[in-house]
Amino acid sequence: MATIPSDRLPDSTVAFLRSGYRFVGERCERYGSDIFQARLLLERTICLRGREAAELFYNPERFVRAGALPRRGQRTLTGVGGVQGLDGAAHRVRKAMFMSLMTPTAVRHLGQLFADEWRARIPTWESADRIVLYPEVGRLLTRAVCAWAGVPLAEREVDRRTTELHAMIDSAAALGPRHLRGRLARRAGERWAGDLVERVRAGTLPAPEGSALRVIAEHHDEQGRPLPRRIAAVELLNVLRPTVAVDRFAVFAALALHDHPAWRQEVRGSDDVAEQFVQEVRRYYPFFPVAAARVRRSFEWRGHHFPQGRRVLLDLYGTDHHPALWPEPELFRPERFAGWREDPFALVPQGGGGHLTGHRCAGEWITIELMKQALAMLTGAMRYDVPPQDLSVSLRRMPSLPASGFLVTGVRRTA
Numbered sequence: 001m002a003t004i005p006s007d008r009l010p011d012s013t014v015a016f017l018r019s020g021y022r023f024v025g026e027r028c029e030r031y032g033s034d035i036f037q038a039r040l041l042l043e044r045t046i047c048l049r050g051r052e053a054a055e056l057f058y059n060p061e062r063f064v065r066a067g068a069l070p071r072r073g074q075r076t077l078t079g080v081g082g083v084q085g086l087d088g089a090a091h092r093v094r095k096a097m098f099m100s101l102m103t104p105t106a107v108r109h110l111g112q113l114f115a116d117e118w119r120a121r122i123p124t125w126e127s128a129d130r131i132v133l134y135p136e137v138g139r140l141l142t143r144a145v146c147a148w149a150g151v152p153l154a155e156r157e158v159d160r161r162t163t164e165l166h167a168m169i170d171s172a173a174a175l176g177p178r179h180l181r182g183r184l185a186r187r188a189g190e191r192w193a194g195d196l197v198e199r200v201r202a203g204t205l206p207a208p209e210g211s212a213l214r215v216i217a218e219h220h221d222e223q224g225r226p227l228p229r230r231i232a233a234v235e236l237l238n239v240l241r242p243t244v245a246v247d248r249f250a251v252f253a254a255l256a257l258h259d260h261p262a263w264r265q266e267v268r269g270s271d272d273v274a275e276q277f278v279q280e281v282r283r284y285y286p287f288f289p290v291a292a293a294r295v296r297r298s299f300e301w302r303g304h305h306f307p308q309g310r311r312v313l314l315d316l317y318g319t320d321h322h323p324a325l326w327p328e329p330e331l332f333r334p335e336r337f338a339g340w341r342e343d344p345f346a347l348v349p350q351g352g353g354g355h356l357t358g359h360r361c362a363g364e365w366i367t368i369e370l371m372k373q374a375l376a377m378l379t380g381a382m383r384y385d386v387p388p389q390d391l392s393v394s395l396r397r398m399p400s401l402p403a404s405g406f407l408v409t410g411v412r413r414t415a
């Protein structure tokens with residue numbers, strides 16, 4: 001039996017929080033191995049990266065998700081009892097509910113709502129001295145996704161809900177006040193979403209057929225029972241929160257255009273090139289560092305023993321930057337996606353494997369569509385200046401963003 005290299009520290013949690021996105025990759029390079037063990041949150045954990053590792057990790061015969069995500073992540077980012085922690089038939093039925101919302105027409109509709117919000121906002125930006133894309137784009141996404149999901153949202157509520165959704169996204173790997181803000185935001189958000197579900201069920205709030213709010217309120221689990229109010233709230237937030245999180249990728253797209261201005265013209269001229277650019281933004285920039293699972297039943301892989309119940313982390317960022325998969329991974333090169341043959345285990349910013357059969361992100365198509373719309377707005381609908389500011393992206397802060405949030409001035413419409 002081959003020994004899995006082990007981190008020497010008694011517990012590596014602090015090192016993980018300090019190293020950030022490079023934690024797994026640095027150790028893989030140190031040990032010359034895409035697998036090693038460390039104690040994280042006081043528990044022995046196997047860390048993996050790379051294509052073969054992703055293929056293993058996304059085999060539902062090998063792993064379960066129940067109890068995989070640390071409590072602090074559930075109390076902020078995901079909520080308790082949602083699709084992320086389900087296995088087997090319960091997961092299949094819940095995931096099918098999410099995927100039923102992702103028809104090509106529905107995805108395009110959300111993209112259109114977002115583009116309309118963006119266009120309608122440009123005149124206000126024209127008369128402002130400066131705007132900061134994060135959180136400004138988030139507000140546009142909150143308006144768009146609420147309209148799309150059948151969620152009523154008064155104009156005066158937009159800032160508050162955007163701030164809450166942002167706090168949930170920002171807090172899972174944080175300590176102190178940032179973490180606390182996430183927990184409070186989740187509590188408030190679940191109360192709000194739970195009320196909406198109850199009103200739809202009581203017939204006092206009409207929600208369009210096929211909208212996320214209506215589908216979730218009327219969903220029945222694998223045993224034919226409606227979702228409890230709290231779980232339905234968690235699942236509604238599982239649509240709203242990550243859609244607003246696409247603002248981070250939109251900001252990274254703005255940064256990539258700023259750093260590689262030659263692509264402005266290219267992406268405007270071709271939908272294919274725009275898609276390649278979007279894929280490279282998703283690959284290159286940091287978002288979720290890892291995904292977590294537990295070994296279903298003991299097995300051997302490549303001579304290594306995986307004992308039942310052991311927590312396993314797949315390095316998403318490290319797989320997207322693996323030199324065996326992505327030549328010169330630290331260069332931003334959208335052309336690497338020209339003629340790319342989709343590989344569900346190579347590009348994994350939103351998880352890998354199948355959307356219906358496993359835990360791959362339900363919102364990947366929405367993400368790509370919204371990013372394309374953001375790109376079209378940044379290159380086609382407006383001109384703007386990027387004044388001197390701190391655009392550094394820390395790989396230690398999770399999740400990351402350009403430090404300044406991406407400040408733009410002198411906005412004027414072009415279309």
Ligand code: HEM
Pocket residue numbers: 083084085095098238239240242243245246247249287288291292316349350351352358359360361362363364366367
């Ligand atoms: C900012 C863009 C996004 C990123 C970076 C992202 C990333 C991820 C990741 C890493 C996972 C976990 C994969 C795993 O557990 O193995 C995930 C799962 C999920 N995402 Fe996303 N996501 C994004 C956007 C969205 C959107 C727009 C939606 C819905 C509208 C969405 C809904 C979900 C759901 C429901 C799951 C749980 C799937 C399951 O457990 O079966 N995500 N996402």
